Amino acid sequence: MYFLTELKEGLAISFRAIRTNKMRSVLTTLGIVIGIVSVTLMSTAIEGVNRAFDKSAAAFGTDVFYVQKFPWVSNDDWATIRNRRELKVEYVDKIERKSLLTDAVAPVMATRREVTFGNDRMDGALISGTTDAYLSAAGVSLADGRFFSAEESNGGRPVCAIGAVVAETIFPNQDPIGKKIRVGGFPYTVIGVFEKQGGLFGQFTSDTRVYVPLLSFQSNFGGRRRDVTIQVRAADLKQMEDAKIELEGIMRQIRGIAPGKENDFSINQQEILTQTFGPISLVIASIGLFITGLSLFVGGIGIMNIMFVSVTERTKEIGIRKAIGARRRTILLQFLVEAAALCLIGGLIGLIIAFPLSLIVNQFLPTSMPLSVVFISISISLAVGLISGFLPAYRAAKMDPVEALRYE
Amino acid sequence: MSNVIELKNIVKTYDMGGAEQVHALQGVSLALGRNEYVAIMGPSGSGKSTLMNIIGCLDTPTSGLYEFNGINVSEMNDNDLAKIRNKEIGFVFQTFNLLARSDALHNVELPLIYAGIPAAERKRRAKETLEHVQLGDRVHHKPNELSGGQRQRVAVARALVTKPSIILADEPTGNLDSKTGEEILMLFEELHRQGNTIIIVTHEAEIAEHAHRVIRIRDGKVASDDHVTKRRTYAVA
Numbered sequence: 008m009y010f011l012t013e014l015k016e017g018l019a020i021s022f023r024a025i026r027t028n029k030m031r032s033v034l035t036t037l038g039i040v041i042g043i044v045s046v047t048l049m050s051t052a053i054e055g056v057n058r059a060f061d062k063s064a065a066a067f068g069t070d071v072f073y074v075q076k077f078p079w080v081s082n083d084d085w086a087t088i089r090n091r092r093e094l095k096v097e098y099v100d101k102i103e104r105k106s107l108l109t110d111a112v113a114p115v116m117a118t119r120r121e122v123t124f125g126n127d128r129m130d131g132a133l134i135s136g137t138t139d140a141y142l143s144a145a146g147v148s149l150a151d152g153r154f155f156s157a158e159e160s161n162g163g164r165p166v167c168a169i170g171a172v173v174a175e176t177i178f179p180n181q182d183p184i185g186k187k188i189r190v191g192g193f194p195y196t197v198i199g200v201f202e203k204q205g206g207l208f209g210q211f212t213s214d215t216r217v218y219v220p221l222l223s224f225q226s227n228f229g230g231r232r233r234d235v236t237i238q239v240r241a242a243d244l245k246q247m248e249d250a251k252i253e254l255e256g257i258m259r260q261i262r263g264i265a266p267g268k269e270n271d272f273s274i275n276q277q278e279i280l281t282q283t284f285g286p287i288s289l290v291i292a293s294i295g296l297f298i299t300g301l302s303l304f305v306g307g308i309g310i311m312n313i314m315f316v317s318v319t320e321r322t323k324e325i326g327i328r329k330a331i332g333a334r335r336r337t338i339l340l341q342f343l344v345e346a347a348a349l350c351l352i353g354g355l356i357g358l359i360i361a362f363p364l365s366l367i368v369n370q371f372l373p374t375s376m377p378l379s380v381v382f383i384s385i386s387i388s389l390a391v392g393l394i395s396g397f398l399p400a401y402r403a404a405k406m407d408p409v410e411a412l413r414y415e
Numbered sequence: 416m417s418n419v420i421e422l423k424n425i426v427k428t429y430d431m432g433g434a435e436q437v438h439a440l441q442g443v444s445l446a447l448g449r450n451e452y453v454a455i456m457g458p459s460g461s462g463k464s465t466l467m468n469i470i471g472c473l474d475t476p477t478s479g480l481y482e483f484n485g486i487n488v489s490e491m492n493d494n495d496l497a498k499i500r501n502k503e504i505g506f507v508f509q510t511f512n513l514l515a516r517s518d519a520l521h522n523v524e525l526p527l528i529y530a531g532i533p534a535a536e537r538k539r540r541a542k543e544t545l546e547h548v549q550l551g552d553r554v555h556h557k558p559n560e561l562s563g564g565q566r567q568r569v570a571v572a573r574a575l576v577t578k579p580s581i582i583l584a585d586e587p588t589g590n591l592d593s594k595t596g597e598e599i600l601m602l603f604e605e606l607h608r609q610g611n612t613i614i615i616v617t618h619e620a621e622i623a624e625h626a627h628r629v630i631r632i633r634d635g636k637v638a639s640d641d642h643v644t645k646r647r648t649y650a651v652a
Contacts, residue, residue, distance in 0.1 A: 012528060012533075023516050023517075326512075327513075327514065330471075330500060331501060331525055331526045332500050332502070332526050332529040332577075333497065333501075334493070334497040334498070336494075337529060408473045408474075409474050412508075412512070
């Protein structure tokens with residue numbers, strides 16, 4: 008009750024003081040506004056990068072192994088890896104026959120070509136040659152149409168399924184299904200469109216890809232010396248480890264690797280990416296928040312500075328208040344409330360400015376200002392106010408009333 | 416009748432840095448009873464301001480005993496002194512010392528805020544007290560919208576509003592012309608008649624003549640302590 012009365016009086020005094028020194032308050036608050044804007048935008052961007060990464064990583068599928076010549080992440084000697092024997096498309100049948108713990112195996116070859124439909128074109132789309140097993144091996148789904156059948160795959164028919172971004176680019180206002188497009192100059196009929204996956208600038212996802220039957224790919228774009236990736240999907244997410252061990256055994260057998268010798272192939276999976284990216288993103292986030300936090304710190308120093316000025320200017324007032332019975336903590340509270348009010352106003356203005364800016368960030372990264380950021384910013388600005396207001400308020404609180412009354 | 420204020424051998428020494436010391440008060444003993452009207456006089460540098468600060472609990476003595484209403488306040492801490500100032504002492508200063516940005520009502524209300532009185536009662540009491548000093552029609556005026564005499568009356572109202580044991584006035588007419596100064600003195604006289612204990616600190620003999628008792632301070636000591644028989648009084652309607 009008593010505390011509330013004091014708080015109310017403190018608030019009234021602060022608003023009167025802020026109104027009296029409008030220009031000064033605005034300039035001081037500006038530091039906090041800039042600090043809060045940069046901190047909220049930075050955390051929104053970090054959130055966006057993380058979400059984008061999660062989406063991209065999800066596109067690889069949690070239950071899919073990628074048997075490849077090159078590892079995704081490695082500290083091994085580059086030359087040794089480069090000298091590994093190429094993987095062969097024939098492995099697919101062998102893996103399928105021997106494996107018990109996997110349920111879909113598909114070879115994938117890729118190259119970059121331009122894709123055109125009439126006057127609309129897309130440069131640098133990733134053209135992937137694969138088999139009908141790809142759909143289940145990659146765990147992706149179609150938004151429209153269908154993937155190629157076993158017959159179309161085995162016959163190397165000129166059909167294709169295209170990614171969502173490809174469809175948007177070359178078919179701005181039309182239904183792509185049944186249309187004839189040119190892929191690197193060769194005609195293909197669109198039979199399916201993938202669901203949009205999003206992710207980091209559309210990389211690593213099906214969005215910017217065109218899938219064609221492997222046989223057709225090899226005859227049109229060449230396939231002899233091309234690197235092949237074999238995508239293998241585990242039958243059961245719970246038996247990922249076992250499936251990986253089994254797959255490794257089968258591959259060693261196919262490649263004829265003697266016991267005790269190193270693998271000359273890599274089994275990659277999404278987990279490797281998340282394990283690698285996790286710590287990196289944490290470091291980036293920490294550095295980013297630290298640097299933007301500095302601007303908030305500078306804002307806090309501004310508040311402290313102006314509170315010292317305010318306390319000195321109002322020495323006489325403090326003396327009067329003490330003479331008629333204000334206790335130390337009353338005076339302390341009064342100035343703390345004033346500093347906190349300045350910072351809170353700054354924080355709120357900062358949020359109001361940061362919100363539309365975060366919508367702009369949203370154009371580039373799949374993000375929105377998280378609600379938690381709103382609460383955290385408000386708490387941070389309150390904390391900055393209390394911390395930077397404390398020293399000036401403490402100085403005011405412990406003033407000697409006799410001295411303060413004599414001050415002119 | 417018990418005394419409101421009892422000072423026994425009060426000494427106040429200021430360290431001026433190094434070995435230099437100023438002995439502002441050198442053993443002052445005084446007793447002031449309820450409903451007394453006392454003037455404390457002395458030339459500047461006599462120690463009367465220091466004495467006033469100690470009586471007003473704004474400062475504590477270096478040594479000696481100060482009892483306020485029988486309670487030893489000479490060794491109280493800041494917070495307890497603030498409480499005594501709030502509830503038991505009403506200050507009236509030479510320069511009024513009102514809060515410039517607050518209106519008369521809020522200025523008078525302020526001690527009640529620090530006393531933790533609820534808003535409604537605060538407003539009512541502050542308004543009543545302002546009416547008491549004939550400022551019922553100036554409640555929402557800010558100090559710069561009031562004349563010097565009116566400002567001092569707001570200050571008197573602020574001093575009165577907590578119904579303190581003493582009213583301590585430091586040169587209350589020093590910044591006023593003689594006519595308004597007399598008005599303030601008439602107000603004090605009326606307050607005294609109503610039972611208040613009043614202490615005026617002044618260096619003007621004319622003002623001291625209104626008091627019932629005049630204490631003269633010289634060189635940090637009580638030089639004389641006289642009960643006045645022939646007082647100057649105003650006819651109060």
